[in-house]
Amino acid sequence: DSGVTQTPKHLITATGQRVTLRCSPRSGDLSVYWYQQSLDQGLQFLIQYYNGEERAKGNILERFSAQQFPDLHSELNLSSLELGDSALYFCASSDLRGRGTDTQYFGPGTRLTVL
Amino acid sequence: QKEVEQDPGPLSVPEGAIVSLNCTYSNSAFQYFMWYRQYSRKGPELLMYTYSSGNKEDGRFTAQVDKSSKYISLFIRDSQPSDSATYLCAMSVNSARQLTFGSGTQLTVLP
Numbered sequence: 001d002s003g004v005t006q007t008p009k010h011l012i013t014a015t016g017q018r019v020t021l022r023c024s025p026r027s028g029d030l031s032v033y034w035y036q037q038s039l040d041q042g043l044q045f046l047i048q049y050y051n052g053e054e055r056a057k058g059n060i061l062e063r064f065s066a067q068q069f070p071d072l073h074s075e076l077n078l079s080s081l082e083l084g085d086s087a088l089y090f091c092a093s094s095d096l097r098g099r100g101t102d103t104q105y106f107g108p109g110t111r112l113t114v115l
Numbered sequence: 116q117k118e119v120e121q122d123p124g125p126l127s128v129p130e131g132a133i134v135s136l137n138c139t140y141s142n143s144a145f146q147y148f149m150w151y152r153q154y155s156r157k158g159p160e161l162l163m164y165t166y167s168s169g170n171k172e173d174g175r176f177t178a179q180v181d182k183s184s185k186y187i188s189l190f191i192r193d194s195q196p197s198d199s200a201t202y203l204c205a206m207s208v209n210s211a212r213q214l215t216f217g218s219g220t221q222l223t224v225l226p
Contacts (some may be wrong), residue, residue, distance in 0.1 A: 022224045033209070033214075042219065043203065048213055088156060096211050101163055102211055107158050108157055108158045109157065
């Protein structure tokens with residue numbers, strides 16, 4: 001158990017809908033990363049937050065957005081869903097407090113199916 | 116061309132074999148190198164984390180980094196059926212930045 005939790009585990013929805021994925025980082029970790037894993041694209045970085053602020057953006061679509069709250073949990077919002085958005089979405093967290101442990105620990109993922 | 120290329124597999128070996136998993140990369144800015152193991156589409160689990168060129172050993176696992184050749188490897192000694200999983204190499208330009216992953220190698224260790 002990495003200590004990173006994600007909800008829900010599975011999500012089935014229809015095209016055009018909007019969903020929210022939730023991530024709680026490991027206790028004490030300041031940074032949260034979102035990744036998407038699909039069969040054709042592999043594991044790809046979407047976005048990083050650090051202590052509530054956006055730090056880096058990757059291949060994140062404009063239909064997707066994220067935020068990190070004061071309690072450090074994060075949400076990834078996916079809107080106007082398309083069939084191609086079906087994938088596993090992982091959240092990872094890391095300390096980044098300068099204590100030398102910057103390893104990213106991954107949660108169990110949310111499996112999104114768009115029908 | 117992808118920034119990180121990983122031997123695609125799948126790889127099937129008998130129990131007890133030595134396994135070699137490999138990745139090459141094109142971005143010379145990558146400084147941190149990791150190997151993750153992923154079971155059945157569950158969350159990736161960190162196996163090895165290295166910064167410098169050379170070898171790092173942890174039990175049956177050895178990670179090797181050759182920055183001059185832009186090549187990293189993971190060796191698994193005395194492989195076990197429980198090692199059957201997908202292995203992902205990952206790298207980043209610094210420890211606080213996002214990871215760039217290889218496509219993964221699916222390994223099956225046969226009893």
